[in-house]
Amino acid sequence: MKLLYTPNSPYARKVRVVAIEKHIEMQLQEVVLGDADSPLLQYNPLGKVPTLVLNDDVALYDSRVIVEYLAARTPVNQLLPDESKLKVEVMRWEALADGVCDAAVAIGLECRKPEAEQSAATLKKQWLKVDNGLAALNKDISKKKWCVNETFSLADIAVGCLLGFVDLRLKQLNWQSQYPNLSKHFTILSKRPSFKETAPIPN
Ligand SMILES: N[C@@H](CCC(=O)N[C@@H](CS)C(=O)NCC(=O)O)C(=O)O
Known part of the structure; x- marks a missing residue:
């Protein structure tokens, strides 16, 4: 494949x-x-x-x-729990992380337009999603090692990929100081070979 x-x-x-x-x-x-x-x-x-x-x-x-x-x-390293309630919980984290990515992508696209064509209303709306989404994730991860059920899962992967993207594309946000719980989580995730091997390429 x-x-x-x-x-x-x-x-x-x-x-x-x-x-x-x-x-x-x-x-x-x-x-x-x-x-x-x-x-x-x-x-x-x-x-x-x-x-x-x-x-x-x-x-x-x-x-x-x-x-x-x-x-x-394959059952190797189960990243989505079988149990329905836990699975839905993992997928909810993923939906929120992906949703913040969607907003970050939309900001990037808007900023690529000539300045006179950029919509302040669109940018404001998308920034609000980024800020609210990161704040919610930062709150939800506080005091926890992993997002769901004390186990590494797809929820952590989705959050880690979002943070890597924010780090790459929304530098002006200074997210690591605004969202210290997410920053700590990102540091832990970034040490995994899977994250190292797929790290974004600054361009
Ligand atoms: N919901 C989709 C989003 C995929 C997506 O938007 N990918 C972007 C790249 S980051 C893309 O292919 N954009 C091209 C386009 O929208 O035409 C997913 O989870 O796969």
Whole structure:
């Protein structure tokens, strides 16, 4: 199977970390977003990464579907609990982390426009999501080693990938001092080989 990805996509990183943690072999194919000849469009009508192409040429997306698929493939290092209540709890952390990523991506896109075309209202709305989301995650992780059930899980992976992206793209936020519990968690996660191997590339 082959993962179509871009190196700095936090959603694609989540999938790559899950695969490494679960010792699942996956071919990686870097794509360029917006490239009209990209194989991405052949496999995903939305043209988004990550997209996982299975051996029978069936494609899976988005990241949440892919991680669920990988989680169920092998019991090695269970990242999504079997028990329904805990599983929903993990997925809620993931939804919040991904949602903050969505807002951070939207800020990046807005800031790429010529200044006269940027919408202050859009930026304000997306920044509020980033600030509120990080504040909620920072509060929820306080005094805990891992996000859910005292065990490393997909929730920690999603939060770690979000923080890596915020660190890369929203430098002006100074998030490490604003959200000390998240900063501590990020330091711990960043030491894992899966996070080291997939670290974003400053550009
Ligand atoms: N909800 C999706 C989000 C994926 C996403 O937005 N990926 C971005 C890159 S970080 C993308 O492919 N953007 C290209 C586009 O929107 O056309 C997921 O979890 O996979």
